[in-house]
Amino acid sequence: MNAKRTDFLATVIINLIVAAVVGILVFLLAYILISGLPHVSWTFLTGTTDAFSGAGGIGVQLFNSFYLLVLTMLISIPISLGAGIYLAEYAKDNWRTSLIRSAIEVLSSLPSVVVGLFGFLLFVVKFKIGFSVISGAIALTFFNLPLLTRNIEESLSAVSRSQREAGLSLGLSKWKTEIGIILPVALPGIVTGIVLSAGRVFGEAAALIYTAGQSAPVTNFADWNPMDAASPLNPFRPAETLAVHIWKVNTEGLATNAAQLSAAASAVLIIAVLLFNLGARLLGNFLYRRVTASK
Amino acid sequence: MLKQYSFDETAVQTFDDSTSLAMKTENLQVFYGANHAMHDANLAFPKNQITALIGASGSGKSTYLRSLNRMNDGIATVTGKIWYHQVDINEPTVNIYEIRRHIGMVFQRPNPFAKSIRENIVYALRANGLKDKAELEERVEKSLRGAALWDEVKDSLDKSALSLSGGQQQRLCIARSIAMEPDVLLLDEPCSALDPISTVKVEETLLELQKKYTIIIVTHNMQQAARVSSQCAFFHLGHVMEYTSTGNMFSNPQIPVTQDYIAGSFG
Ligand SMILES: Nc1ncnc2c1ncn2[C@@H]1O[C@H](COP(=O)(O)OP(=O)(O)O)[C@@H](O)[C@H]1O
Numbered sequence A: 001m002n003a004k005r006t007d008f009l010a011t012v013i014i015n016l017i018v019a020a021v022v023g024i025l026v027f028l029l030a031y032i033l034i035s036g037l038p039h040v041s042w043t044f045l046t047g048t049t050d051a052f053s054g055a056g057g058i059g060v061q062l063f064n065s066f067y068l069l070v071l072t073m074l075i076s077i078p079i080s081l082g083a084g085i086y087l088a089e090y091a092k093d094n095w096r097t098s099l100i101r102s103a104i105e106v107l108s109s110l111p112s113v114v115v116g117l118f119g120f121l122l123f124v125v126k127f128k129i130g131f132s133v134i135s136g137a138i139a140l141t142f143f144n145l146p147l148l149t150r151n152i153e154e155s156l157s158a159v160s161r162s163q164r165e166a167g168l169s170l171g172l173s174k175w176k177t178e179i180g181i182i183l184p185v186a187l188p189g190i191v192t193g194i195v196l197s198a199g200r201v202f203g204e205a206a207a208l209i210y211t212a213g214q215s216a217p218v219t220n221f222a223d224w225n226p227m228d229a230a231s232p233l234n235p236f237r238p239a240e241t242l243a244v245h246i247w248k249v250n251t252e253g254l255a256t257n258a259a260q261l262s263a264a265a266s267a268v269l270i271i272a273v274l275l276f277n278l279g280a281r282l283l284g285n286f287l288y289r290r291v292t293a294s295k
Numbered sequence B: 001m002l003k004q005y006s007f008d009e010t011a012v013q014t015f016d017d018s019t020s021l022a023m024k025t026e027n028l029q030v031f032y033g034a035n036h037a038m039h040d041a042n043l044a045f046p047k048n049q050i051t052a053l054i055g056a057s058g059s060g061k062s063t064y065l066r067s068l069n070r071m072n073d074g075i076a077t078v079t080g081k082i083w084y085h086q087v088d089i090n091e092p093t094v095n096i097y098e099i100r101r102h103i104g105m106v107f108q109r110p111n112p113f114a115k116s117i118r119e120n121i122v123y124a125l126r127a128n129g130l131k132d133k134a135e136l137e138e139r140v141e142k143s144l145r146g147a148a149l150w151d152e153v154k155d156s157l158d159k160s161a162l163s164l165s166g167g168q169q170q171r172l173c174i175a176r177s178i179a180m181e182p183d184v185l186l187l188d189e190p191c192s193a194l195d196p197i198s199t200v201k202v203e204e205t206l207l208e209l210q211k212k213y214t215i216i217i218v219t220h221n222m223q224q225a226a227r228v229s230s231q232c233a234f235f236h237l238g239h240v241m242e243y244t245s246t247g248n249m250f251s252n253p254q255i256p257v258t259q260d261y262i263a264g265s266f267g
């Protein structure tokens, strides 16, 4: 076979593989959306669930998913930002650093069920916090930290050394250079990573079943004092999320229309995740133009 | 096969007390781990003059230059003395951030910040505590004029610095350095990434700037050294071989290694 033919053949095969991947994705999305969307309505999106049968709307679960996401991000972004900056900028190339890196690798390969059970035993049982938003958020933080840290480290390391030298040569401290010069350049990549991880966190169920719990007590959306037991912002109340709800309706739901309910909830979940992905791109591009002052 | 020259035969000028000096190094040595990259450099830099450091690639010019404002901290071990205003700034106790504000640096590849043109200049000033808006604006204009860039960018100060041409970016980097109002300006092959027209502009800028600053410029372009500098030091394999006025260097080099290098019959 001559080089030209080999090349042609390889191109065809690669294109077919790509088409297959895209095809599977489109099929999945279409299937979920087509079977779920017809059952999505305003009352479904905002209504409450019947605690016994699991029938009814997903308003509380939807809120829980977002609230848990926000809490998780509030905890994990500062930590991974610190860890990422440390690894990219300050860590020396020695055994201690490689130990830290291996630890992060291991943490990122832990199955989320294991993380969930760990959270259950430690926070729910041992610390007696009970099934709660906060237990769930901490479990999700474990699950989120490694990827976020690596994303931040990589985004920072990708910024040219010459930018650091420029900052230092002007008498800026290493920290000031990192925060004022390097971080803004890396920000679009970091934000993209954060939003993508938000998508993963949003769809996570296994780590939450035993931490945030499987019940969505009806909360009083007029009460925004996080200290009140009935407040949606109370971090110590159990909070079934959308993903957990889908799992539950499918496994132990008693509603007669369980299949429709889970299909509709899945469609909502998928749309939310797609929006995160789209948002990640738009926000990343927007931020890049903002910080670099390029129009 | 590279010709061997004795490192004992050197011709390094010194200055008597009538010349006021901006900086001076004594027995400066630089080690990259086990690699002894700079041997006993004894150079003095007269105020308000341009000194060129020439020599083949890998001869240690950048290594030497980067030691002068402690940019080798954390990269290499530097021993010896670096005198600046009667202070040995190679002492570990010296505030290196302060030093770098007095001894600015421009690099080989233009490295403007990924910020607007204005922000490139005011960022470090603000970080150093200069908050007054009017004063900042004044510094922007003054430094851009100093770097001969003002007329080209005065209407687009909020545009990204990355949208400028290479030559403009390099002059912005010069402006950014002189905005700090340093004493000494170190430039490491500032024109090597530029086209001939931009190079001429940068050289003209430097000639103008020497009225206010002491300039030390690394170049491996001998014509450039001849055009801009008044003193010239020749580096060879980590040794300073000859240091003299630029006129002497090119018309009457003293030792064989310099003669061969200037004649282009090196090695
Ligand atoms: N960051 C570094 N780490 C290790 N060795 C270096 C580094 N920078 C330069 N060197 C070594 O120092 C010597 C002089 O290099 P350099 O100062 O860059 O020369 P020049 O600027 O004259 O081309 C070379 O042998 C080079 O390999």
Ligand SMILES: [Mg+2]
Binding pocket: B061, B062, B063, B188
């Ligand atoms: Mg060099």
